[in-house]
Amino acid sequence: MASDIRDLADEEVMQLVQSGNPRAFELLYDRHGGAAFSLAYRMVGNRVTAEDVTQEAFLSIWRSRLRYDQARGSVRTWVLGIVHNRAIDALRRSFVHDRRRETMEGVEERHEAPERTEVEAARREEARSIRSALDTLPDEQRRTIELAYFGGFSHSQIAELLEEPIGTVKGRMRLGLDKMRRQLSEGYAAGGFA
């Protein structure tokens, strides 16, 4: 059975998860738990809170598994979206946010995951390409996007942090995403990453 479901695409695995199959859920975790933990760690900046966030997110995924709708995006995007929301919840608990604010540029020891499979190697390449697209943005746009998405700050908090008008902050977010979208499209068109 295990060897069978490991051949399935994410969306097919998700159908089994929706029927209440814990083995399919385990496979879902095996495929996306690393990316989920990495995102949580990038956002909250320490392993203990990242573990809490990842566990909360996956339990939420299990308990609300029937809410997944394939028409609204890939399983991976759905999973990472839930992790992102949970990490924002954690960040907005002030003590984590304060700590993160102090160490915005730094991250604790990384325990980087080894590249074990071709899929993981491809994902690392994809990550590098997306970071390159992010790096092409003007500094103020990139920093605003990172503070919002990874820092969990609201637009008004960012305006306060950067001492800029809220309208300017909102504009940078929109313009930055638009430029990133164009960079990513060019990357895809050039076969930069799969």
Place this chain on the structure above:
Amino acid sequence: MTDRDHTSYREEIGAYLLGALTDLERQAFEHHIANCAQCRDEVEQLRPAADALPRSVEQVEPPPSLKTSLMEVVEREAREEAGESAVPARRRTPLRERLRLPSLRPALAVGGLALVLGLAAGFGVAQLGGEDDARTIAATVDEARLPQASGSLQIEGDGENGAILRVNGMAELDETQAYQAWVQRDGTVVPQPTFDVSMDGEGAVAVPDDLSGAEAVLVTREPRGGSRAPSEQPILSVPLES
């Protein structure tokens, strides 16, 4: 909901996709794009850029203990669900079918709304609005525990698409707790999302379940991350016409 113009919502597209709007701003934005094809199209155009961000982070290995503890909970819940109900999953009413709560404490499961409403003196129910397609129902509050609180539920149509619950005057909870909404129906209570309130005690949460035929929307205080069954008697409830 504030009636703002299209331009001001359009400026918020980036903030929306990055999760940088407050709950109330996000709900207002989503209400706008439901009726604005131009903003909706731009959201979908920019979404791939926002969706790429989580895939940009360096990969870090999670500890094996995380999977072990996660799977312990999942296996236990799968066994409980398999043992309690053979009802097949239906997409239209998923949580109600899948998360029926046999472990619900008898006071809530059997007593239903009468018990909920009997919590404290001073309860009052008022119909605040009655427009054609949207109505607002005032919440009843346990004044013994939340003397300053009030709340209301905004429902569009027959409630098939859920509702928005807004609260005021609530106590800010510590980091281990969150407020959680519930939908009460047929003697069971179905979990809904958790939410926080601001320092001013204001908060809002989308109640996504189908409310047609439901008896009440309830709120309790739960461990952060939410519970499958309420840990206490509701501190706030919104009775619905069944």
